[in-house]
Amino acid sequence: MNNNVVSRLDSSGVSRAVGNYTHITKIEPNATLYTFSGQVGADLDGNFPEDFNQQVNNTFLNISNLLKSIDLTPDNVIKVNIWSTEKIDWDYFDKVYDGFFGKPFPSMTVAYIDALGLEEIKLEIEIWAAK
8 A cells, every 4th residue: 555644554452354454544634535425336327237246346446437536546545335235245346355455455344234225236335535
């Protein structure tokens, strides 16, 4: 990670992370904080694939495009919130997630829920970033 504003810190006194995340992310003073609406698995034409893993791909493409649109990178991401209506294929998801963020990972929360904004949405990912 090459960022003078965001630091991902080791933690002690808590259980080790059970996934690809950091317990503590520090943002330096005077940084600009960005919040983003949750991104979903629609393709660039607004179509939702039936396949969950394709929605994973589309969601990360949408996040990447959002970050690029304001000159940010995954290194600027400080928090990831993931909501899913289906069981996540963690082997697949982690390959996409790891390829997108690399180590060290941002802070993360995952929740399984009954429904999202539209019936065809299976996954929504919200990010926060700082620069």
